[in-house]
Amino acid sequence: xxxxxxxxxxxxxxxxxxxxxxxxxxxxxxxxxxxxxxxxxxxxxxxxxxxx
Numbered sequence: 001x002x003x004x005x006x007x008x009x010x011x012x013x014x015x016x017x018x019x020x021x022x023x024x025x026x027x028x029x030x031x032x033x034x035x036x037x038x039x040x041x042x043x044x045x046x047x048x049x050x051x052x
Contacts, residue, residue: 013021
């Protein structure tokens with residue numbers, strides 16, 4: 001019974017807010033992945049030139 005009473009006091013986010021924050025997280029993750037990918041490509045090319 002205590003669990004049920006605790007869950008009634010929880011402040012749940014609205015569906016619109018949940019979708020909005022999920023979209024923001026996905027977009028920021030993609031931007032970060034592209035950013036890291038570009039630097040990885042640049043540094044691997046530089047390393048390839050140095051090793052050659």
